Amino acid sequence: MSGAITETAVTIRVDGQEVAVPEGATILDACDAAGVETPTICYGPTLTPVNVCRLCVVELDGSRALVPSCSRPAEEGMVVHTDSERVRHSRKMVLEFLTTGVDVSQADELGQWAEHYGADPSRYVPGGETMDEPVRVQDNLYIRDYDKCVLCYRCVEACGDDAQHTYAISVAGRGFGARISAEFDVTLPESACVYCGNCVAVCPTNALQFKTEFDLRQADDWRPEDQTVTQTVCSYCGVGCNLELHVQDNQIVKCTSPDDHDVTSGNLCIKGRFGWNYV
Amino acid sequence: MIFLWGSNAREAHPIFFHHVLKGIDNGARMYCVDPRYTSSAQFSDVWVGIDVGTDIALANGIGREIIHAGLANQDFIAHSTQGFEAYAASVEPFTPEAVAAICGIPAEVVVEMAHAYATADKAQILWTLGITEHHNAVDNVLSLCNLALLTGHVGRWGSGLVPLRGQNNVQGGGDMGAIPNKFPGFASVDDPDHRARFEAAYGRELNPVPGLHLTLMFEAMEQGDLRALYVIGENPADSEADALHARAQLESLDILVVQDILMTRTAEMADVVLPASVAWAESEGTVTSSERRVQRVRPAVSPPGQARHDIDILCDMAEAMGDELGPRDPKAAWDELRSLSAMHGGMAWERLEAAGGLQWPCPDEDHPGSAFLHGWLWADDLEGRDPAPFSVLEHEGPTEELSEKFPLRLTTGRALDSYNTGVQSGQYDSPIRFAGLDMNTHDAAGLGIADGDRVRVCSPRGSVEMNARVVSSLPRGLAFTTLHHPELIDVNVLTNPEWDPKSGTAEFKAAAVRVELVVAPETAGASVG
Amino acid sequence: MPPRLRGHPLADLHFGDDQPTEAEQAAIDAIVPQANAASIVETERIVRGGRSRRHGLRHLLLPVLHSLQHEIGWISPGGLNGAAERLGVPPAEAYGVATFYELLRTADPGHRDDVVHVCVDPACALAGNNELRTTLDADGARVHDSPCLGQCERAPALFVQGVGRPDRVPADDNEEFQLPQAGDPGLRVLRRVGVVDPTSLESYREHGGYEALATAIEMGPDAVIAVISDSGLSGRGGAAFPTGIKWRAVADEPGADKHVVANCDESEPGTFKDRILCEQDPFAVIESMTIAGLATGASHGWIYIRGEYPRATARLESAIAQARASGLLGDDVAGSGQRFDIELRRGAGAYICGEETALFNSIEGFRGEPRNKPPFPTTHGLFSQPTAVNNPETLINALDIVIDGPDTYRSLGTERSPGTRLFCLSGRIGVPGLYEVPFGTPLGDLLDLAGGPVGSLAAVLLGGAAGVFVGPDSLDMPLTLEDTREASATLGSGVVTVFDDTVDMEAVVVRIAEFFRDESCGQCVPCRVGTQRQHEVLVELQGSDKPLTKQRSELIDDMALAMVDASICGLGHTAASAVRSALSLGLIGNSQ
Missing domain, CATH: 3.40.228.10 (Dimethylsulfoxide Reductase, domain 2)
Incomplete structure (x- = not known):
């Protein structure tokens, strides 16, 4: 999206405050510029907004329904409310919906927002449908735990149009039965997956995890507070991808790339993402 | 386009x-x-x-x-x-x-x-x-x-010409003068003016004779002119074409010193091994990517055991030989480079800290770096340079012609999940790894070879066994394998060592081979884990 | 079979080892011949492909999947691979599309028998679908529960999905079509229905067909759009958007790569009007689309029709072919010098694809997930090009307006709801069927026109599952856009389902909630989870002998508000409306 941004400024009101943003910027960008924090799940800075989680909705004067701030371009003169009764209600409900039926125990940000908006998942009918999916451990690089999946589409976007163009996964099925899946749910080694791990990098709920992290968590030894993150350059081909090495006890435990890096935009290939065992 | x-x-x-x-x-x-x-x-x-x-x-x-x-x-x-x-x-x-x-x-x-x-x-x-x-x-x-x-x-x-560099710092190595005829910043060893600048900075006389590139070194070994070799982070025992020949040359040396992070095949042959730290994950420094982008590498973990930083090993070597290379500090070394290489002049250490680094030429600290080169071609005065020359070139074709005995063309290349001789990439558990020979459907059928069969590939230099994979992505007469798994498939036993006198690169892409069926599929493994 | 193009190591467009059988390959070839594949192996040394070529073929994905389903009764891994490879679509995406639709199966059913779909929605439930199902089961039929099949006037409805032979609706074979209002001189939209021979262009012309097109060509695009605007014609699909404004917006976009889409995917439980229009007056659909095409400067026409409508599909296809053969479609439409032609696409069992942007995605070969608006279809519609989407009733209205002018149209109905309106009457009503009355006709009069309610009237569901229940005290309500809006009701797509006091309304409402749960595309959280949780609350209520608690009532309201406010599309926006109206009318929730 940033490619569309030009120098022309657009002024909108966010919670009574005038904000000028470049043309092509979204309402979310304007909220950021106004210092208004907005909860998001499906939005990722390197991904085309799919606006499916509806957590970032805001009230826009003149619009009957609430609008997703992540994808709605800011237009001159818009008046936006981010903390109205309606906005708080919808955000609370989205958070309740996400926390019923999905294991969000490792989605820290989601949990904080749920508390902020007073979401109460306990008020639903007991025994309601859940994701109910086994953990898929099919190789030694990363695992898929769809009990934690909120169907935000970020992995699908990263695997497909927005970065990798591999399209190994898609949303399959419909409604509450929709799942992220390869064709006929074949295992990843049988699928088109090339193990770039760009899906893992964008997953907001830890449904996709490095196997190293999964193993440490199983052993109850995953300690983010004891981890350091160091930015360096990949040792393989000559493209110059920046890596962020996450280190615990002098061992690399996972590897990411900065979203704002010109070369990678947060993406890596299998070697950069997983090929550091030899260190 | x-x-x-x-x-x-x-x-x-x-x-x-x-x-x-x-x-x-x-x-x-x-x-x-x-x-x-x-x-x-x-x-x-x-x-x-x-x-x-x-x-x-x-x-x-x-x-x-x-x-x-x-x-x-x-x-x-x-x-x-x-x-x-x-x-x-x-x-x-x-x-x-x-x-x-x-x-x-x-x-x-x-x-x-x-x-x-x-x-x-x-x-x-x-x-x-x-x-x-x-x-x-x-x-x-x-x-x-x-x-x-x-x-x-x-x-x-x-618009432009884009050679993609294969290694994370092959560009940087050249920029820093790690080529036989150049000083840092591509100053020529045999140019007295260039040399004088470096002699002044280093405070000593410098050898005016360009060194040998890797291929010439092996020729010199064969002729007995080169008796001692100090190998840093390279695995020529696996990576050289006609590997059996190359290994024999390495064996014949009086002394072989290898500085590496892992026990490569070359290291195993060495008289002395100097364990080094992993440059990109255990040391401070810079690397330069394919697009001339200089970026910082930083230590994320501390080196194991007796492994030491390259800069410390090199300085110790110099000291042991009675010389002094300057402070053992990457930033100081970088500033020295900036003082000698104009195209790096504006790349202050602090500027390189930001994500993305800087692309040379970047002559001064206000310069944003250069996204592309050769803009001078469009300048009215060509910025004082000579017009760019066309080249007259003859088609030659591969040196090794196909014959009745060796009727198939073998070419080599990389696969997504692996890298060079697999020293690094062989250490992780890729689910998509394949080690073997890709063959055209018709060629395989003609030889009675099915997908997964064990085959023997023979070139005029040697023979290697591997598993075959039958694909239609290769035209008839062409076979393909990677060089990533020398422990399983010693591909460079087969490859052609004929090399380009201008670059020193061997003809890895074209050998003449023969493929024979070895055993039935049930005894052959399909891939390596 | 041509050799498979397997790359090394095919990092992308990677197909598993399953290959199509000969029958499956033939089913694929029938839609996309090898010569049109995404990758053409020109010689062993030249392959032509590329992403643009792949994208150009993707809209054939749903037709190919239909073809495979029809051939062997399911989409097998080999068949999917074959289809995906031919079109250059990643198999995971093709699978995502295949699993989106009710009529496509991705698990081996273990037989190659036809599948008999039995409707489980309210009108058919009242008409004894359970008994029908029991009989069919006893006969050994492969019975599949289905949402509304669009035959509510002849409930209980059946649709037979053929394997290796054509799909069919048994009722079509033994039915002499009879319009309840046959011979009524007040009919406008239904004037030719039941009168004209729907298979004959000649018959259509004899009944005034293609006069409107000739008039429109004479008038020119601007004048056509002006009379449509002046008439006050509004969309009949539910949103009631002014047709003239829509056409003007598309006409104002540059270029000829614009589209007119006839949305014949009515799937609202209780709706069957488009089926009857397409079956009985298909040329009127074609002619009115052509007028829309010429008026908006669009050269591409698309008909998207329910997969459950085999006869309507056949008649439309025949009408397109006849019109094309007579120069009424094609490069020079009726001597106008303009190009307009029509392609027909069948849906595959997805209510959501009646939502216009979901419909675009479905045609384009993607999952039928609605898009966020803006941008609107008039600028970014089908293939992201300017598009006018109308349903058949709206389109056919345009014919008379072009010929007679806006005033004649406005002479019926009210100032704000001019013209006539089609209503689909079903349930406990004397003569179920399709009726046309002027806007403003009171609800009670409409029921009387259809023979009056059967039994003691308890409630009327206006607008279908996405609509609202009204009680007997609403019989005086004039059926206009403005009056229904004021009463917090809706006309929706013209559904009028009648219930008497013997009906188990809890079961009806639970089924409506289940319908939305089943039909939610699953894309946005409020609808995907909201419809699920709403259904759970109602099932709990149904299983309880206690009245709805305050907490549950609040939860229903809270969920409803979030679905209305934060869902992407109309499905979520309306998923709670019938439920809440049933609660407020006291139809459910007060069991003792």
Whole structure:
């Protein structure tokens, strides 16, 4: 999206405050510029907004329904409310919906927002449908735990149009039965997956995890507070991808790339993402 | 318009290929010239499967068609180039039909590519080792440069010639003077003025004789002129073409010192092994990527056991020899470089800290770095330089011709999940790893070979066993393997050591081989874990 | 079979080892011949493909999947691979599309028998679908529960999905079509229905067909759009958007790569009007689309029709072919010098694809997920090009307006709801069927026109599952856009389902909630989870002998508000409306 941004400024009101943003910027960008924090799940800075989680909705004067701030371009003169009764209600409900039926125990940000908006998942009918999916451990690089999946589409976007163009996964099925899946749910080694791990990098709920992290968590030894993150350059081909090495006890435990890096935009290939065992 | 020529960037440079994909998504057309229908080729509008080693014939043919169709950029040629007449005369025999016969492709596609390239607003030629791992590597490159000069697709934003570097710091190594005839910043060893600058800075006399590149070193070993070798982070026992020969040379040395992070095959042969730290994850420093982008590497973990930083080992070596190389501080070393290499002058250590680094030339601290080179070609005065020369090039083809005894062409390359001789990439558990020989469906059927069969591949230099995979992504007569798994498949036992006198690169891309069935499939493993 | 193009190591477009059988390959070839494949192997050394070529073929994905389903009764891994490879679509995406639709199966059913779909929605439930199902089961039929099949006037409805032979609706075979209002001189939209021979262009012309097109060509695009605007014609699909404004917006976009889409995907439980229009007056659909095409400057027409409508599909296809043969479609439409032609696409069992942007995605070969608006279809519609989407009733209205002018149209109905309106009457009503009355006709009069309610009237569901229940005290309500809006009701797509006091309304409402749960595309959280949780609350209520608690009532309201406010599309926006109206009318929730 940033490619569309030009120098022309657009002024909108966010919670009574005038904000000028470049043309092509979204309402979310304007909220950021106004210092208004907005909860998001499906939005990722390197991904085309799919606006499916509806957590970032805001009230826009003149619009009957609430609008997703992540994808709605800011237009001159818009008046936006981010903390109205309606906005708080919808955000609370989205958070309740996400926390019923999905294991969000490792989605820290989601949990904080749920508390902020007073979401109460306990008020639903007991025994309601859940994701109910086994953990898929099919190789030694990363695992898929769809009990934690909120169907935000970020992995699908990263695997497909927005970065990798591999399209190994898609949303399959419909409604509450929709799942992220390869064709006929074949295992990843049988699928088109090339193990770039760009899906893992964008997953907001830890449904996709490095196997190293999964193993440490199983052993109850995953300690983010004891981890350091160091930015360096990949040792393989000559493209110059920046890596962020996450280190615990002098061992690399996972590897990411900065979203704002010109070369990678947060993406890596299998070697950069997983090929550091030899260190 | 994109020419992807002799490059499987989808696998060898995956994140670079993301940028290519953005171009394709925005409507760029891509022609992929490669003997193999690679995973990169799948994204191209047209895949053109030329015979291995016929690149110059194709490039000359495209050049001829551009000239004959009146599509050459006459203004650019007149203003910015020299030697056009001789070039035009030299490509005259390369009619589309002649090229078709040499390259094994239809004549029409030669014409089509010429028109697509010449009429594009912006066009890039991207290449990798498919161009350079030949006995006439430099000529191959020059043949592509000719096309850019013919059309003016160079020195402009969006148009250019893009050689993709294969290693994370092969560019930086050259920039820092780790080539036999250059000082840092590409100052020439045999140029007295250049040398004087370095002698003044280092405070001593410097050897005016250029050194030997790797291929010449092996020749010198064979002739007994080179008796001691200090190898830093290289695995020539596996990576050299005709590996049996190379290993024999290494064995014959008086002393072999290897400084490496892992016990490579070369290290195993060494008299002394100096354990080093992992440069990109355990040490401070910089690397320079394919696009001349200098970026910082930083220590994330501390080196194990007795492993030490390269800078400490080198300084100790110097001290042991009674000399002093300066402070053992990467930043100090970098500042020394900046003082001697003008193109790095503006790259203050602090500026390199930011994500993204800086691209040289970056002469001063206000300079933003350079996204592309050769803009001078479009300057009214060519910035005082000589016009760029066309090159007259002859088609030669691979040195090793196919014969009754060795009827198949073997070419080599990389796979997505692995890297070079697998020293690093062999250590992780890739679910998509395959080690073996890819063969064309018809060739395999003719030899009674089925997918998964164990086969013996023989070249004039030796033979190696591996598993076969039957694919239709290779034209008849071509077989392919990677060089990633020397412990399983000693590919370089087979490859041709003929090398390009201009670059020192061996002809890894073209050997003549014979393939024989060894055992039935049930006893052969399909892949390595 | 041509050799498979397997790359090394096919990092992308990677197909598993399963290959199509000969029958499956033939089913694929029938839709996309090898010569049109995404990758053409020209010689062993030249392959032509590329992403643009792939994208150009993707809209054939749903037709190919239909073809495979029809051939062997399911989409097998080999069949999917074959289809995906031919079109250059990643198999995971093709699978995502295949699993989106009710009529496509991705698990081996273990037989190659036809599948008999039995409607489980309210009108058919009242008409004894359970008994029908029991009989069919006893006969050994492969019975499949289905949402509304669009035959509510002849409930209980059946649709037979053929394997290796054509799909069919048994009722079509033994039915002499009879319009309840046959011979009524007040009919406008239904004037030719039941009168004209729907299979004959000649018959259509004899009944005034193609006069409107000739008039429109004479008038020119601007004048056509002006009379449509002046008439006050509004969309009949539910949103009631002014047709003239829509056409004007598309006409104002540059270029000819614009589209007119006839949305014949009515799937609202209780709706069957488009089926009858397409079956009985298909040329009127074609002619009115052509007028829309010429008026908006669009050269591409698309008909998207329910997969459960085999006869309507056949008649439309025949009408398109006849019109094309007579120069009424094609490069020079009726001597106008303009190009307009029509392609027909069948849906595959997805209510959501009646939502216009979901419909675009479905045609384009993607999952039928609605898009966020803006941008609107008039600028970014089908293939992201300017598009006018109308349903058949709206389109056919345009014919008379073009010929007679806006005033004649406005002479019926009210100032704000001019013209006539089609209503689909079903349930406990004397003569179920399709009726046309002027806007403003009171609800009670409409029921009387259809023979009056059967039994003691308890409630009327207006607008279908996405609509609202009204009680007997609403019989005086004039059926206009403005009056229904004021009463917090809706006309929706013209559904009028009648219930008497013997009906188990809890079961009806639970089924409506289940319908939305089943039909939610699953894309946005409020609808995907909201419809699920709403259904759970109602099932709990149904299983309880206690009245709805305050907490549950609040939860229903809270969920409803979030679905209305934060869902992407109309499905989520309306998923709670019938439920809440049933609660407020006291139809459910007060069991003792």
